[in-house]
Amino acid sequence: MTPGNPYSNVGAVVQDEEFVGRARELARLQTRLGEGDPASTSIVGLPRIGKTSLAHHALRGGIELDRRTLVVWLNTRTAAKDLGGFFAAIARQIVERLEEAGVADDALREKVRAVGQEPSDADRFARLQHLLGTLRRSGTWVILALDEFDGIRKLFGDSPDYGFATLRELGHEPDSRLALVTISRRPLVEIATRSTIDESTFPNIFQEARLRPFSEDEFEELVARADRAGLPVEDAVVRTIARESGRHPYLASLMLAEAVDELGAPGDAVVERVAGTSIDYLRDVLRRFEDDGQLPAAIEALVGSVERDDPPDPGELERYGVVRRSASGRFEAFTPLLVPLLENIARGGDYWPLWRDTEQALRALIVECLEREHGAPLDWSDVAASRPALAGLIDRLADRQERERRTFGRCHPDLLQFAYPLELLDVIAEHWVSSFAPIFGSDVPYWRHRFRVLAKVRVPVAHSREGVLSSQDRDEARGACKGILEAIGRYRRASAAVAGG
Numbered sequence: 001m002t003p004g005n006p007y008s009n010v011g012a013v014v015q016d017e018e019f020v021g022r023a024r025e026l027a028r029l030q031t032r033l034g035e036g037d038p039a040s041t042s043i044v045g046l047p048r049i050g051k052t053s054l055a056h057h058a059l060r061g062g063i064e065l066d067r068r069t070l071v072v073w074l075n076t077r078t079a080a081k082d083l084g085g086f087f088a089a090i091a092r093q094i095v096e097r098l099e100e101a102g103v104a105d106d107a108l109r110e111k112v113r114a115v116g117q118e119p120s121d122a123d124r125f126a127r128l129q130h131l132l133g134t135l136r137r138s139g140t141w142v143i144l145a146l147d148e149f150d151g152i153r154k155l156f157g158d159s160p161d162y163g164f165a166t167l168r169e170l171g172h173e174p175d176s177r178l179a180l181v182t183i184s185r186r187p188l189v190e191i192a193t194r195s196t197i198d199e200s201t202f203p204n205i206f207q208e209a210r211l212r213p214f215s216e217d218e219f220e221e222l223v224a225r226a227d228r229a230g231l232p233v234e235d236a237v238v239r240t241i242a243r244e245s246g247r248h249p250y251l252a253s254l255m256l257a258e259a260v261d262e263l264g265a266p267g268d269a270v271v272e273r274v275a276g277t278s279i280d281y282l283r284d285v286l287r288r289f290e291d292d293g294q295l296p297a298a299i300e301a302l303v304g305s306v307e308r309d310d311p312p313d314p315g316e317l318e319r320y321g322v323v324r325r326s327a328s329g330r331f332e333a334f335t336p337l338l339v340p341l342l343e344n345i346a347r348g349g350d351y352w353p354l355w356r357d358t359e360q361a362l363r364a365l366i367v368e369c370l371e372r373e374h375g376a377p378l379d380w381s382d383v384a385a386s387r388p389a390l391a392g393l394i395d396r397l398a399d400r401q402e403r404e405r406r407t408f409g410r411c412h413p414d415l416l417q418f419a420y421p422l423e424l425l426d427v428i429a430e431h432w433v434s435s436f437a438p439i440f441g442s443d444v445p446y447w448r449h450r451f452r453v454l455a456k457v458r459v460p461v462a463h464s465r466e467g468v469l470s471s472q473d474r475d476e477a478r479g480a481c482k483g484i485l486e487a488i489g490r491y492r493r494a495s496a497a498v499a500g501g
Helices: 023-034 051-062 083-101 106-117 121-137 149-156 160-172 188-195 216-228 235-245 249-261 267-273 275-291 295-302 315-320 338-347 353-374 380-386 388-408 421-430 432-440 444-458 471-500
Strands: 041-044 069-075 141-147 179-184 207-210 323-325 331-333
Touching: 023 041, 023 051, 023 179, 023 207, 041 051, 051 141, 051 179, 069 083, 083 106, 083 121, 083 149, 083 160, 106 121, 121 141, 121 160, 141 149, 149 160, 149 179, 149 188, 160 179, 160 188, 179 188, 216 235, 216 249, 235 249, 235 267, 249 267, 249 275, 267 275, 267 388, 275 295, 275 338, 275 388, 295 315, 295 323, 295 331, 295 338, 315 323, 338 388, 353 380, 353 421, 353 432, 353 471, 380 388, 388 421, 421 432, 421 444, 432 471, 444 471
Parallel strands: 041 179, 041 207, 069 141, 141 179
Antiparallel strands: 323 331
């Protein structure tokens, strides 16, 4: 790592002068926590989007807190093994902060010891409320920041409803309440819903601050750190990083760290050097949506339609900033690195099984026919030379194949794996008379209509003006798939009969 590289701590919590952006979120936290009696707030966003950094910056000088406010930090995954231990950990952290401020006394220390000595969760909770009530009456307000709040469920054991009820009371009871600041990947409604039997009112006491990738101005602030360090990155490289990282703080910092280490290297080379780490991160992001059953929504929005009658809503993806609207109002991935990853996942899954079978059968048929006409193994440069109308298409497919190679370090060897329905038809149409008319038995316009139906389904929602497809669209697409498979099946049976003599 280059000495003085301002991004050398990429992935760590960002504090003090290293913190950039998030002015809107800081203003919201100022309103909720710094103007009068603090109120509970949740900070939600993707992994490594800067949630903990925002909380640290805000609560350690980034916003102006009342001098009577006491800030306590706990990580819910490591603070305790059960709910009673969690209550005791809160009490211990409170007295430690008071000791640091030089205002703890024997009476307060005794109240803290009493929390840990009670045998039951209910009694420890009552003691903790008594301690908080004493502090409020003395004019001290407590803010309790809970990092990795997604893991709170393990503290509740077999009583998640009781656990969330006690947390709600901690943040709501007028005489003893504190302000909770939760930091999580999932929104609180989802965390509570996944954990409880009854509908929880716990999320109702919070206002949410949802973090997304940086705006253009925030990204420029991040880049300016290199300028201040005397290690400026070339404008062309900055533009490449902005595009490839989607201005995500972690991905952008990862690429900028590499750019500073390799000053003068072109942007594509910088992105390629950290591609493995970037893809590992994006896989982690997609696992979060897969666990919640939302991965089909990502595929639907950015790669192609899922074969189902109730297509998923990409709205949650948009709220996280994974998908965003372009200037034309269409959806696009926050980073182009995400698209080949989703395509790779979709090719190996059952997200649209009927179209997948149709698509693979078509590709196999095209290769077979073209090898018979152009020679085996198929050389696409020979195809482009003999069919100049296909040269541009072949170049586009090669670009997509190369993009996958750069992203994953490997790629699918079949160029047709990167073709969309109408592109497959373009290849067929250029060889219609010589190879495909006997197979499909109708004219090109007839099949072009069927392929257009498939294109409407296969083209991602991100590229579709109509957005989510209707059941009628999907039924028509299924019919087109069956028609294509039947035609190929007839051809295969006829060929087998001829071969069998």
